[in-house]
Amino acid sequence: MRDRAIIWSGLAMFLLFATFPFWHNLSAAVTSKGPNPVLPANARQCVAPVEYMKTSHMTLLLDWREQVVRQGRREFTAFNGQRYNMSLTSTCLEQCHSSGKAQFCDRCHDYAAASVPCWDCHVDFKSTLRSAK
Amino acid sequence: MKTSLSALSLVLAIALAAAAASRFVWLLPLLAVALPYGTLAIFLAGLSWRVVCWSRSPVPFRIPTVCGQQKSLAWIKSARLESPHSTPGVVARMALEILLFRSLFRNTRSRLEDGPRLIQREAKWLWLGALAFHWSLLIILLRHLRFFVEPVPKVAVLLENLDGFFRIGAPVLLVTDVVVLAALLYLLQRRFRDPQVRFISLFTDYFALLLLLGIAATGVWMRYFARVDAVAVKQFVLSLTIFAPALPKNPGPLFFAHFALAGTLAAYLPFSKLMHMGGVFLSPTRNLANNNRRKRHINPWNYPVKVHTYEEWEAEFRDKLEAAGLPVERP
Numbered sequence: 001m002r003d004r005a006i007i008w009s010g011l012a013m014f015l016l017f018a019t020f021p022f023w024h025n026l027s028a029a030v031t032s033k034g035p036n037p038v039l040p041a042n043a044r045q046c047v048a049p050v051e052y053m054k055t056s057h058m059t060l061l062l063d064w065r066e067q068v069v070r071q072g073r074r075e076f077t078a079f080n081g082q083r084y085n086m087s088l089t090s091t092c093l094e095q096c097h098s099s100g101k102a103q104f105c106d107r108c109h110d111y112a113a114a115s116v117p118c119w120d121c122h123v124d125f126k127s128t129l130r131s132a133k
Numbered sequence: 134m135k136t137s138l139s140a141l142s143l144v145l146a147i148a149l150a151a152a153a154a155s156r157f158v159w160l161l162p163l164l165a166v167a168l169p170y171g172t173l174a175i176f177l178a179g180l181s182w183r184v185v186c187w188s189r190s191p192v193p194f195r196i197p198t199v200c201g202q203q204k205s206l207a208w209i210k211s212a213r214l215e216s217p218h219s220t221p222g223v224v225a226r227m228a229l230e231i232l233l234f235r236s237l238f239r240n241t242r243s244r245l246e247d248g249p250r251l252i253q254r255e256a257k258w259l260w261l262g263a264l265a266f267h268w269s270l271l272i273i274l275l276r277h278l279r280f281f282v283e284p285v286p287k288v289a290v291l292l293e294n295l296d297g298f299f300r301i302g303a304p305v306l307l308v309t310d311v312v313v314l315a316a317l318l319y320l321l322q323r324r325f326r327d328p329q330v331r332f333i334s335l336f337t338d339y340f341a342l343l344l345l346l347g348i349a350a351t352g353v354w355m356r357y358f359a360r361v362d363a364v365a366v367k368q369f370v371l372s373l374t375i376f377a378p379a380l381p382k383n384p385g386p387l388f389f390a391h392f393a394l395a396g397t398l399a400a401y402l403p404f405s406k407l408m409h410m411g412g413v414f415l416s417p418t419r420n421l422a423n424n425n426r427r428k429r430h431i432n433p434w435n436y437p438v439k440v441h442t443y444e445e446w447e448a449e450f451r452d453k454l455e456a457a458g459l460p461v462e463r464p
Contacts, residue, residue, distance in 0.1 A: 003192070007184065007414075024282055026374075028283075030374075032369070034364060112367055113290050114363070115293060
């Protein structure tokens with residue numbers, strides 16, 4: 001009987017938390033535009049169709065790694081017959097996404113909160129050079 | 134068997150109906166807009182309604198179930214957690230109950246052995262399964278904030294990193310995904326295996342478990358095997374949160390199965406046994422201090438009772454009492 005105030009404030013707190021995405025996004029003027037990664041200027045076609053890359057680029061990359069590190073094969077023949085060197089830094093970044101990972105990979109990954117550990121070891125010259133300056 | 138099968142078919146029907154409906158463009162507004170808003174409204178309103186109803190029921194007396202010495206004289210040691218007499222004790226006891234399921238930890242199993250002898254054994258598996266399931270579910274729900282909020286809250290990122298600690302594969306294997314499936318399967322098989330538990334299992338028991346299992350399975354399938362475009366999903370979900378729904382560009386049937394099952398869970402929760410989510414906070418056998426004898430608790434709906442005290446009685450019969458030579462209090 002005397003605990004109504006406590007119960008109702010508990011309920012109010014829960015409701016506030018449960019609707020957090022609504023009032024947060026509305027007050028922060030969030031839009032549903034998406035992360036908008038910078039696309040390469042000099043290339044039109046990725047190593048696989050865009051639809052595939054959008055959902056499965058991580059498995060492709062791990063597949064590359066498997067081929068290079070375990071099988072010692074470095075050449076990748078794409079779906080359209082193009083040949084690529086299977087390399088995260090020198091193919092993905094240097095050859096095409098020369099704007100660097102921050103403008104491309106990170107935009108999406110921050111958006112979807114995907115934590116990508118690859119850059120602990122693989123180098124992104126763009127950001128390395130900038131921080132070296 | 135029949136109840137579990139009907140629960141299973143209902144869950145499958147919801148998932149398949151949503152997956153099939155996502156193929157028809159004219160059904161999409163129903164599935165992607167009406168369903169989430171509708172189920173969320175039912176969830177919030179239903180939950181509030183239940184809690185408000187509970188908050189209005191009178192609690193005239195303390196009815197904690199305790200298993201420790203009550204606070205009495207200063208030289209008798211009292212159990213502050215088992216039989217709390219003050220608010221901090223109650224808060225600690227509730228916290229242990231809600232976060233660690235302490236009363237379930239004391240679960241026992243009785244068995245009749247030759248003799249005949251009744252034997253009580255500890256039974257911890259249910260506690261472990263329940264704890265594993267509930268904690269995983271909480272972490273998974275918080276992780277889902279990454280789809281609902283932009284920029285992603287720090288907790289969601291932190292939990293994601295902790296969850297993917299083992300860095301197995303890509304998308305990285307999340308430990309709670311494995312744990313939640315294992316725990317749910319354990320809880321389900323427990324209902325089938327144990328004859329007593331099977332006997333008391335109702336449709337709602339199976340439905341709740343299978344619904345959660347369906348949500349977890351579609352989620353796991355979507356993340357690791359079918360690999361839905363997480364960016365497109367987030368754009369769609371964000372558009373819902375700002376009340377400017379933009380239908381997803383590439384709706385996967387699997388995503389909508391997951392979405393519809395989660396919506397079903399939200400709408401079903403307030404009217405089912407799953408409402409223990411709110412009810413656990415209001416269990417009178419746990420959240421009341423054991424101070425019945427130390428404090429006077431007046432029944433809130435007491436009405437004035439007509440009483441006849443001894444003094445009044447003595448005054449009424451004074452002459453007769455004195456005549457009979459009986460002792461009187463007030464000469």
